[in-house]
Amino acid sequence: MFNKILIANRGEIACRVIKTARKMGIATVAVYSEADRHALHVAMADEAVHIGPPPANQSYIVIDRIMQAIRDTGAEAVHPGYGFLSENPKFADALEQAGVAFVGPPKGAIEAMGDKITSKKIAKEAGVNTVPGYMGLIEDADEAVKIAQEIGYPVMIKASAGGGGKGMRIAWTDEEAREGFQSSKNEAASSFGDDRIFIEKFVTQPRHIEIQVLADQHGNAIYLNERECSIQRRNQKVVEEAPSPFLDAETRKAMGEQACALAKAVDYASAGTVEFIVDGDKNFYFLEMNTRLQVEHPVTELITGVDLVEQMIRVANGEKLSLTQDDIGIGGWAIENRLYAEDPYRGFLPSIGRLTRYRPPQEQAAGPLRDSGKWMDEAPAADTAVRNDTGVYEGGEISMYYDPMIAKLCTWGHTREEALEGMRVALDSFEVEGIGHNLPFLSAVMDHPRFIRGDITTAFIAEEYPEGFDGVDLGADALRRIAAACAAMNRVAEIRRTRVSGRMDNHERRVGEDWNVSLQGHSFDLTVAAEKGGATVTFSDGLVHHVTGDWTPGDQLAHVHIDGKPLVMKVGKIVHGFRIRSRGADLRVHVRTPRQAELAALMPEKQAADTSKMLLCPMPGMIVKIHVDAGQEVQEGQALCTVEAMKMENILRAERKATVSQINAGPGDSLAVDDVIMEFE
Structure with a gap:
């Protein structure tokens, strides 16, 4: 077994890997940018190496800097977490050349599955159901529009090397296809250094259900049931659960077997996830394969008792899987809520700042895991469990440079109802102050009748909160x-x-x-x-x-x-x-x-200031582009400017017909919340 592992990541996933490595008796090395000098993962690791300035493209995704940290510390293996370099075949190749184990799949599998165009072709050849679409490279917006017309709207525009909702747009018209193509290319280039785009049919009323697979270097592959990830906003998952309230045993088995067939087709070895779109008739179609640990992996661990990080490390060490498909059952139900630094009352726009108060609910285990990674034969000691994977602490800073996720709050119960009620209490018990956060919205979802029934699709948020979230009216x-x-x-x-x-007398x-x-x-x-x-x-x-x-x-x-x-x-x-x-x-x-x-009852109410003739910056961010000029007449829905925040481009649009009287900011300007971008007559 390895003596020392370097975690080429940050935040909660770095902390998560450190916990398992510590349990296995393996020393850990953290890497950090200047913005993360005082981060939790740095404090938790046995060693820490500074790798550069705050922007990820100058630190966390610079392969040479990670390789130097490996040489300086003598790390024998690297766990990439998710995001950053986790699905970069060049990084896997650099590790191989240096004789350092990669706690992930072979570079060939990363190349095959990391490119969404190639992965769909391989999936089809492996007998996996696929969604209709155009798999070739698309040169410009005109070609994107033509392809979208041929496939038929609505279409999904995606970055070939994308993930995590980055570089992804849904288009219902030619104009949206043209605009979405350019925004997707920009985000893909910024986040992944690869601006290739492809287009596929967008399946209406879809459910996003994924299969967790685990494979070793000896040709063995198993699936660890499914996760339902249909509660999404801007294609970013918000709530996940395992198992899915929609699947039956027959469909689960078919999806799992296809996922394993795909893994074997690319000689996969590690933990990975095969994502599917499932329609209302339980027809399922391959979406993509993530050749890494998923953000939502805790819910799978909670219902199977398998520590996926430990299994990844053992596979990277050349060990055979100690589990067979027959060992994998479904023990109870688990729900995960992603706590984001975003303001749900401002259209879920990113929020940055200091955590003046951060008190998660008390964690509680459902029962110990066996060394084999299987569920204990006896029932877990507790009726419910609470788990909080986090990378922040009270007094810490939420930076503008990285993903806005603060924590992943998970609850487990014997039934979905128990897990859901445990989540409601846990959310109400979670104290966060100092920044905008989505705890109120998550609580609203947990109480929503459709979610309680399990009647959900990836359009749930858009359908149930079409005007955004403005709080909850209690009964x-x-x-x-x-x-x-x-x-x-x-x-x-x-x-x-x-x-x-001074306020009391004798009585x-x-x-x-x-x-x-x-x-x-x-x-x-x-x-x-x-x-x-x-x-x-x-x-x-x-x-x-x-x-x-x-x-x-x-x-x-x-x-x-x-x-x-x-x-x-x-x-x-x-x-x-x-x-x-x-x-x-x-x-x-x-x-x-x-x-x-x-x-x-006789006191007058204070009236809010009139900002109806101003375009205010809804989040801390940087102006990417101003789409209009002073004196120009704009129409309702017309793009006014593009603001980049936390690696995402946000297009601000006109709410009604007006004439631009003054523009107060330009490309490259960094703005705070409510700074005036432009004014109207």
Whole structure:
């Protein structure tokens, strides 16, 4: 076995690899750019090597710098994680020439499957179902439009060397095909150094379901069930689960066998993923093969008990798989939510800054793994499990240079319902402050009726949130539960205030029982009476809730029970109440005396500033291109400018017909949130 492994990556995946290497008794080497000097993966590794400036194309994807770090530390193997150099055959070749083991597949498999055009041809020859499309190289936008017309709209425009949603666009018209072709080429060149593009038919009402494969250097290949990855935004996965709520055993077996056939066709050896599009009739079509560890691999590990990183390391060391297909079962259900540094209230645009507060929920294991990597014969000790793969810490910085993912929160349960309920509690218990993040949106998805039913497609977000996400309107029962909790918490706070020095006489001031609680446009008159371990809250219509818990003023997370049922809330202080965040809702909850409530109803509301005649930068980023000139008349939907942020190009469009009066920024300018890009008459 190797004595020392270098991880050619950063963030949560580098931390993930370090954990398994440490378990196996293998020393680790981290590499880091200047932006990551104080990163978590650097602190966790046994050694760390500085490899250059913050931009990835000057550090993490510079092969010579990684090779020098290997020479300087004497690492015997390299795990590439995902992204960066993980699917770069030149890197695999450089390692081979240097006599260093690559914890990944042979370079031939990377070349064959890393190029999406070539991979589809090989897949077809191997008997794998494929989607109709044009596999040749496309020279320019005119040719892209012609090909799209021949295939028939809608079409998917993709970077041949792409992945992770980069360099990918859906086009429904000639104009969108032309525009998408150029944006995809730009993103592909920036992210992968390869701007080749191909086009294929976009399957409507599709589900994105992928098969995890594992193969060794001795011709053995198995599949470890499937993952459902249909909840996507801009072709970037957001929620994954294993197994899929849609597949049956027969379809799973057929997909798994085709995935293994493809792996054997390219002499694959390592962990890899074969992605499929599945329609409503369970017809499935090959999408691509990722010749690396997938971001969402934890859900597979949770239902199979197989440590995929360990298996990759053992395969790279020349060992035979210790598992056969018969060893792979489905133990329970697992769900993963990707926590991103993005603002869901601003169209999910990237957010950067310092994590002033970062408190994930307490991790809890479902049960130990056997050395063989199989599920234990006995049931896991716990009913649910929580796992959080992360690469950040409280006080750390979210950089503009890299992917905006903060963490991958996973829950496991014996059933999908148990895993889902565990996820709801875990999301409500996750504290993140200082940056925009998508926790409220993830909570909303977990409570969405379609997701609960498993009735999902890759168009789920576009269909259910066509105007973007602007928070959650809770139902009447949920609002009453929160109102009762806040009334009880306010009573605790009032008692605390009466005991503050200078505010008490010989006899403690009595806290009143009559209160008004207002939230989300609702107003409740109620009384709060003390009871053992909590309070009894009685609404004016006779409804009674019993609230128990140990919240004290200043706590930013409240774990309470309403009539014995748990309720988790993030708590902030506002005048006469609390800012409450729970189940995707962000609420200002005012708890007032009846007289205070009467006076508050007479107060005028502050009006927001008028920015309707301005184009504001919705995220920190750099202007790539200004598409219009001062004095030009623009139409609704017309492209105004392109802003690049976190390796993604974002086109800002006119909301209505107008005339540009002034342009305040140009290509190359770096802007902050709400900087004025241009103004209109």
